[in-house]
Amino acid sequence: MATHDPLRSAFGQAVRARRRGLGWSQEELAEHAGVHRNYVGGVERGERNLGLLNAFALAQALGVELSALIADAEGRIAGISPD
Secondary structure, three states: OOOOOHHHHHHHHHHHHHHHHHOOOHHHHHHHHOOOHHHHHHHHOOOOOOOHHHHHHHHHHHOOOHHHHHHHHHHHHOOOOOO
16 A cells, blocks of 8 residues: 555545536546546545646646646645635
């Protein structure tokens, strides 16, 4: 199991919040992003260290700029949650 990393966890929370905002399941996001559902779950739990292409694919599927997901994650680390 991957060690806990605050940035991965915060990024995963940002992805989960956007996904839920769209009313999508993990499977729906995975389908739109072209990744496996288990991969989305791992990202949301902060277990995956995403590559650039997958991070970009998730952002595109969610209809946001990758920079917005990164800014959201940075805000969560700093204690400024948009939720």
